[in-house]
Amino acid sequence: xxxxGFIGLGNMGLPMAANLLKAGYALTGYDVSAPARTSAQxxxxxxxxxxxxxxxxxEIIITMLPNGALVLDVWQTILxxxxxxxxxxxxxxxxxxxxxxxxxxxxxxxxxxxDAPVSGGVGGAIAGxxxxxxxxxxxxxxxxxxxxxxxGKKIVHCGPAGAGQAAKxxxxxxxxxxxxxxxxxFVLAEKLGLDAKALFDVASTSSGQCxxxxxxxxxxxxxPASPANHGYKxxxxxxxxxxxxxxxxDAARSVGAQTALGAHAADIYRRFVEEGSxxxxxxxxxxKIRDQSETTP
Ligand code: NAD
Numbered sequence: 001x002x003x004x005g006f007i008g009l010g011n012m013g014l015p016m017a018a019n020l021l022k023a024g025y026a027l028t029g030y031d032v033s034a035p036a037r038t039s040a041q042x043x044x045x046x047x048x049x050x051x052x053x054x055x056x057x058x059e060i061i062i063t064m065l066p067n068g069a070l071v072l073d074v075w076q077t078i079l080x081x082x083x084x085x086x087x088x089x090x091x092x093x094x095x096x097x098x099x100x101x102x103x104x105x106x107x108x109x110x111x112x113x114x115d116a117p118v119s120g121g122v123g124g125a126i127a128g129x130x131x132x133x134x135x136x137x138x139x140x141x142x143x144x145x146x147x148x149x150x151x152g153k154k155i156v157h158c159g160p161a162g163a164g165q166a167a168k169x170x171x172x173x174x175x176x177x178x179x180x181x182x183x184x185x186f187v188l189a190e191k192l193g194l195d196a197k198a199l200f201d202v203a204s205t206s207s208g209q210c211x212x213x214x215x216x217x218x219x220x221x222x223x224p225a226s227p228a229n230h231g232y233k234x235x236x237x238x239x240x241x242x243x244x245x246x247x248x249x250d251a252a253r254s255v256g257a258q259t260a261l262g263a264h265a266a267d268i269y270r271r272f273v274e275e276g277s278x279x280x281x282x283x284x285x286x287x288k289i290r291d292q293s294e295t296t297p
Contacts, residue, residue: 001026004147005048005055006062007074008092009040012118013064015125016091016151017045023150030054052081059083060147063090067243068098075102079109087143088113091132093244096162096169096251103136103161112140115161116148117168121236129153133171135163169251172244176265176282179212179241183286186219187293197222218283232284239278242269 009031048054106113114136130152200222217223245266
């Protein structure tokens with residue numbers, strides 16, 4: 001039976017690990033935080049006391065951590081004791097440069113590696129319906145595919161090392177910009193006396209159609225499952241959107257790409273988070289746009 005070590009059992013990691021156990025893999029988990037360990041125990045996830053113990057004899061090692069510095073740090077520990085042929089899969093959302101460095105270090109230690117960030121949020125992690133965007137060799141991808149399939153519905157091999165992270169931040173830059181655009185349109189409609197449902201009915205079947213509108217509408221009503229109908233409870237928190245927009249801006253600077261709207265979207269979300277709304281769903285940005293509109297003469 002394939003043995004998996006899973007490090008980082010937070011909001012995403014815990015349900016992903018639970019789905020791997022459900023699929024019949026032998027899994028041992030590890031997390032530094034006491035509350036995360038308590039939740040993992042409650043979900044019957046076998047726990048190790050150290051990362052070394054969690055990855056002992058593991059053919060597959062998965063990390064799901066907050067940022068690139070932590071991934072590099074944890075991978076350094078792992079690479080010192082991993083089996084020579086262990087496949088390392090990082091599912092965190094991190095900067096492309098750290099992802100490529102992690103690949104290089106794994107390769108130097110003789111271990112195949114993949115960057116495999118996800119889309120779909122906590123709901124997708126629980127349901128096992130995540131989308132994986134994967135960077136790394138064809139061979140590593142082929143070995144990982146059945147394992148990723150136990151946690152997700154769509155698995156896309158995006159290219160070599162770092163391509164998964166590149167796809168993730170480009171996608172989320174589109175999402176951040178389009179959510180602001182959709183929110184501005186609904187606020188303008190309100191000011192013009194145009195009914196939100198009428199705007200939705202037109203735009204959702206016209207050239208304004210996009211995911212932020214039709215699956216995640218920022219006003220209550222048209223899309224019953226969207227966070228706007230539930231007090232903007234996340235969903236996908238504004239702080240995480242800011243993280244991803246900041247990563248896309250770092251990447252854009254590093255390669256000299258012009259992303260003026262991406263930069264503006266990052267500034268808008270930065271102010272929203274700094275004002276204390278980081279825990280709200282990112283679609284709550286409409287409330288900020290509406291408030292600003294009301295104070296404008
Ligand atoms: P989280 O903060 O809930 O979980 C991260 C876990 O890593 C925590 O439990 C933390 O204790 C643990 N951790 C930190 N340092 C560690 C270490 N050195 N060793 C072991 N464990 C350590 O975050 P999350 O929401 O689960 O997100 C994880 C990753 O997935 C992030 O990179 C995030 O950007 C990405 N992501 C999150 C979502 C979402 O909706 N939450 C969606 C897509 C992608």
